[in-house]
Amino acid sequence: xxxxxxxxxxxxxxxxxxxxxxATVAGIMAVRLATYVVTTVWRLVTKEEPPQVDQAVxxxxxxxxxxxxxxxxxASRQAVRDKIKPPGTGAA
Numbered sequence: 001x002x003x004x005x006x007x008x009x010x011x012x013x014x015x016x017x018x019x020x021x022x023a024t025v026a027g028i029m030a031v032r033l034a035t036y037v038v039t040t041v042w043r044l045v046t047k048e049e050p051p052q053v054d055q056a057v058x059x060x061x062x063x064x065x066x067x068x069x070x071x072x073x074x075a076s077r078q079a080v081r082d083k084i085k086p087p088g089t090g091a092a
Contacts, residue, residue, distance in 0.1 A: 015085045023085040027077040034076040038069055 015023075042050050042065070050065050051057040 019085045023081040026080045026084055030076040030080040031073045034073045035069065038072050042068070 039050055050069075051062045053062075055062075
């Protein structure tokens with residue numbers, strides 16, 4: 001069965017095992033770095049620690065933290081993985 005060409009006309013290639021492994025490791029490192037940076041910025045801006053899940057703080061503060069950390073870590077992981085293993089080269 002022939003593979004469908006990508007919008008740019010190229011034939012999609014399956015990612016190698018090395019690419020997949022490198023993308024996974026780089027994704028983990030990107031999440032760790034992003035978490036460190038966002039936590040540090042949160043501490044500098046708010047002058048307090050980020051809220052923990054079981055901590056008694058306002059719902060707004062907890063929601064802001066979860067939205068911020070979730071968006072930044074997810075975007076950084078995906079950006080790094082896409083750089084190593086482009087989206088057209090197989091499942092992410």
